[in-house]
Structure formats: structure tokens, C-alpha cells
Amino acid sequence: MVTVLGYSFVMSFVIMKFLDWLMGARVSAGDEQDGLDLSQHGEQVV
Numbered sequence: 001m002v003t004v005l006g007y008s009f010v011m012s013f014v015i016m017k018f019l020d021w022l023m024g025a026r027v028s029a030g031d032e033q034d035g036l037d038l039s040q041h042g043e044q045v046v
Helices: 002-023 029-034 036-041
Strands: none
Touching: 029 036
16 A cells, blocks of 8 residues: 555656646746736636
């Protein structure tokens, strides 16, 4: 069980690092500060 847990953790970490390198896994600090609804979805407060 510990082996499967370790393998799953390592593989998930490697895949996430690859995706982060390939296309970025996080939004910029400015977008996060402004709000993800505005920056990612284009919602507007009326």
C-alpha cells in the first residue's frame, strides 16, 4: 500500500511539473488578486 501511495504521489508530481512547464498551472498574481471570475471567465459586476 505504501509503494502504491509513493508511486502515485511521484507520478502525479511529475505530471503536474510537466504541465506547469508546458502551459503553466497557475494564473498570474495579478489575475489572482483581481479575481478569477474576472480574469478567467470575463464576468462583470454591474
